[in-house]
Amino acid sequence: MTIKLYDYSLSGSCYKVRLLLHFLDLHYEKQQIDFYPGRQHKSLDFLQINPLGQIPALEDDGLQLRDAQAILCHLANKYDGSGRWLPRDERHFGAVMMWVMFAGGELMSASAARLHDALGYKLDINAARASAHAAFRILDDHMTLREIEGAKWIVGDHPTIADIACFPYVALSGDGGIGHEDYPALRNWMRNFRRLPRFHAMSGVPEYV
16 A cells, blocks of 8 residues: 655645544655745646646555545545445435535635735635635534534534544634634534544644643
8 A cells, every 4th residue: 555645734635634644544655745935736747746736636556636625535435444434324425525525615715814814825815704704604503503412523423524624724714814713613623623532733733632
């Protein structure tokens, strides 16, 4: 088995993949990409790996994959024989995939705000923050209902790739000027996530103490 992750240590999208690799206890090679300021993800060499010029990218025994959400699905499908991280049953599979797509869609506005504040990307920061707050409200409302039901996770009775996909850009949103004060259920969910065995910290997201 040979897994190679094209990684940038400050990327929330790369962090999603590292989280699952650690939860699954998979050994992998890490190839650091100089995303900023070097913009290595736009280099001719990297475009041969991912023609979209985006990170993360993953190589697994000759298979090349791009997009963090697709990579999460691949790793869970191939290496998690228990089906814990990607449930196969009809009650949970669609719901998990719905929130994984939400993480790669609506929640990415929090990533955009972070790119603006931390790396100086030019974009409409007010629109990005407003979109992020709208996405956070949807997720917080969902998690509030889950708490009422006595549940701690986005889908089902244990964490799945839905939680992994959504966690990084919620946890890192302060870097983009988006606080968690109005989202108590999200704060509880993030606390529970950081308590998981084999949780892997990154800059801006410390271990739970």
